[in-house]
Amino acid sequence: MEGVIRGKAHVFGPNIDTDQIYPGRYLELTEPEDIAAHVMEGADPDFVKNMAPGDIVVASRNFGCGSSREHAAITLKYARVGAVVAESFARIFFRNAINLGVPLMVCPGIANRVSTGDELEVDLARGEVRNLTKGEVYQGEGLADHILEILQQGGIKPVFRRRLGIE
Amino acid sequence: MHALEKILARAAGVKEVRAGEIVNAKVDLAEVNDLYLQVIKSFYEMGGKKVWDPNKVAFVLDHYAPAPTIKSAANQKVMREFVWEQGIPHLFDINAGVCHQVMPEAGLVWPGMVLVATDSHTTTHGAFGAFGTGVGATDLATILISGELWFRVPEVIKVELEGKMQPGTMAKDVVMHLLAHIGTDGAVYKAIEYTGPVVEAMSVAERMVICNMAVEMGAKTTYIHPDDTTLAYIRKYCDRDFDILETDPDYQYSAVYTFDISQLEPQVALPHSVDRVVPISEAPEVEVDQVFIGTCTGGRVEDIAAAAKILAGKKVHPKTRLIVIPASQEVLLESMKLGYIQALIEAGATLSTPGCGPCLGAHEGVLAPGEVCVTASNRNFPGRMGSTEASIYLASPATAAATALTGKLTDPRTVWEEGGEV
Known part of the structure; x- marks a missing residue:
């Protein structure tokens, strides 16, 4: 996992649920590349065209509420979204994203301060977001140690592979 | 401690847990539905070979029952083959129904258990005094390998429902009324315990509704203390032994909300x-x-x-x-x-x-x-x-x-x- 992630911001509102991150009609898909093709489609059908790898999804409160579908984390990971920074996250999405090694940060008030297109640096180690376009710094919340550890090992799969002695 | 904390402590093999603490708890039942082929993929990707205890695993083919597309049929086929190969006895195929209804009717849910499923509405099982919570595919796969999962011990919000429901209103109206006040993230990472005369008068089916939609408030799990109504239901389906854990009188809830339901109209x-x-x-x-x-x-x-x-x-x-x-x-x-x-x-x-x-x-x-x-x-x-x-x-x-x-x-x-x- 990279310590600092740099990319263009795409700003969303509150309660972006998992149907907006990944619509239910595609739940039968199982290949990561197929799943990635529908990233954020329920919230913005053009997102997939407008984003570049490493770009940062910024959202208001309760990002990822709704279903437990792991597709929501898979689609962000394989569309190569750099990080998701939100005012708060729903619990199951939060676990899924960490398990897959998708960097997350909780950052109070961020959705009102960042505009789509701003160039951001997300510094996971320092728990801050730097807005290079606006010249501002936002203080986020650090991740709990055991969660940071999972992220630093690249997600829960490498953790288990090591535990089972196959890595 | 709260009864939910006692459930987690027992499952983690420790005497005491506190809200905010991370514990590794043993899981009594891990359930997978047919949206989650990824469980099997993650299981093998992590080096899994045999599930830790086939008797504690259930597969329910409910979201695509019966399969509407070739792709969903193919996913179900792989799941059935996994179940048979692993010797998992609890396969509920496309004729069974929705997992949260099927599992209690199969006698797989009891007070004090830890139930983890690949479905956000697993909060439903608080209606039986179980610790039920939803996770994604890879979390569930880690349970299939290890039999346990890490949990953050949740704070508990107490929701007291006073008064009496009026004719024409149902449990769904009650929980939507709560949602209006608590909001979609008012209980994120927390548990909700329901108490009060309205809850006591509710059938198990009604209790399942208010526990089910607690996840729409962000709740991780729910709890209704088992009473005669609960036990009559459980005993109809489940013949295993269990004990009912009591919340200590000095337990501090993170918040207490009281709602009088007597004037509630349909919502x-x-x-x-x-x-x-x-x-x-x-x-x-x-x-x-x-x-x-x-x-x-x-x-x-x-x-x-x-x-x-x-x-x-x-x-x-x-x-x-x-x-x-x-x-x-x-x-x-x-x-x-x-x-x-x-x-x-x-x-x-x-x-x-x-x-x-x-x-x-x-x-x-x-x-x-x-x-x-x-x-x-x-x-x-x-x-x-x-x-x-x-x-x-x-x-x-x-x-x-x-x-x-x-x-x-x-x-x-x-x-x-x-x-x-x-």
């Missing part, structure tokens, strides 16, 4: 958020294309009974479709025996076999752009039941049935037969 959640809840008297007049009664929220015998009592001997509005999907095979059989299914079909309903149906927009009645649906299910997010340009209103099964009758969003109390009771 409606407007598009496109579960907490845009208004009393039906303040809801807009809206013509409705489709009504759906079913799912882990609104597809039990009591729900189908409410619809049948409103629609028996009448006809669904000619411009409105009514889809009815019982939550399980047992619910379907019981509803047939009681004559409800006959009455609903004669009224013009479309019946599908047990499963999740159109709730998640997969099949069996998805919505076209511009269509309006009133549903007894649990989510009205944009695109949830099909087109993102459709509008979904959440309501009780009684309100849904009254709406099917008139073709527009309707207060069930206005179409009541004299002396009828829902």
Whole structure:
């Protein structure tokens, strides 16, 4: 996992649920590349065209509420979204994203301060977001140690592979 | 400690846990549904070979029951083969129904257990005094390998429901009323315990509804202290031993909310958020294309009974479709025996076999752009039941049935037969 992630911001509102991150009609898909093709489609059908790898999804409160579908984390990971920074996250999405090694940060008030297109640096180690376009710094919340550890090992799969002695 | 903390402490093999602490707890039942082929993929990707205890694993093929596409059929095929190869005894195939109804009816849910499933509505099982919570595929796969999962011990919010429910209101109205006040993230990472005379008077089916939709407030799990009502239900299906853990008198809840339900009228959640809840008297007049009664929220015998009592001997509005999907095979059989299914079909309903149906927009009645649906299910997010340009209103099964009758969003109390009771 990279310590600092740099990319263009795409700003969303509150309660972006998992149907907006990944619509239910595609739940039968199982290949990561197929799943990635529908990233954020329920919230913005053009997102997939407008984003570049490493770009940062910024959202208001309760990002990822709704279903437990792991597709929501898979689609962000394989569309190569750099990080998701939100005012708060729903619990199951939060676990899924960490398990897959998708960097997350909780950052109070961020959705009102960042505009789509701003160039951001997300510094996971320092728990801050730097807005290079606006010249501002936002203080986020650090991740709990055991969660940071999972992220630093690249997600829960490498953790288990090591535990089972196959890595 | 709270009873939920005692459950987690026991499962983690420690004497005491505190809110905020991370514990590794042993899981009594891990359930996978048919949206989650990724569980099996992650299991093998992590080096899994045999599941830790086949008797503690269940697979329920409910979201795509029966398979509507070649791809979903192929996913189910791999799941069945995994179940047979691993010697897992609990396979509930496409004839069984929705996991949260099927598992208690199979005797797999009991007070004090830890139940983890690949479904956010696993909060339902607090109705039985179980610690039930939803996770994603890879978390579930780690349980299949290790038999345990890390949990953050949740703070507990106490929700006291005072007064008495009025005729024409259902448990769905109560929980939507709570959502209006607590909001979609008022309980994130927390547990909700329901208490009070309204809860004590509720049937198990009603308790399952208020626990089910607690996840729409962000809750990780729920709890209703088991009483005679709970035990009568559990004993019908489950013959294993269990003990009921008590919350210590000095336990400090993170918040206590008290609601008096006595004046509550039927509620409606407007598009496109579960907490845009208004009393039906303040809801807009809206013509409705489709009504759906079913799912882990609104597809039990009591729900189908409410619809049948409103629609028996009448006809669904000619411009409105009514889809009815019982939550399980047992619910379907019981509803047939009681004559409800006959009455609903004669009224013009479309019946599908047990499963999740159109709730998640997969099949069996998805919505076209511009269509309006009133549903007894649990989510009205944009695109949830099909087109993102459709509008979904959440309501009780009684309100849904009254709406099917008139073709527009309707207060069930206005179409009541004299002396009828829902």
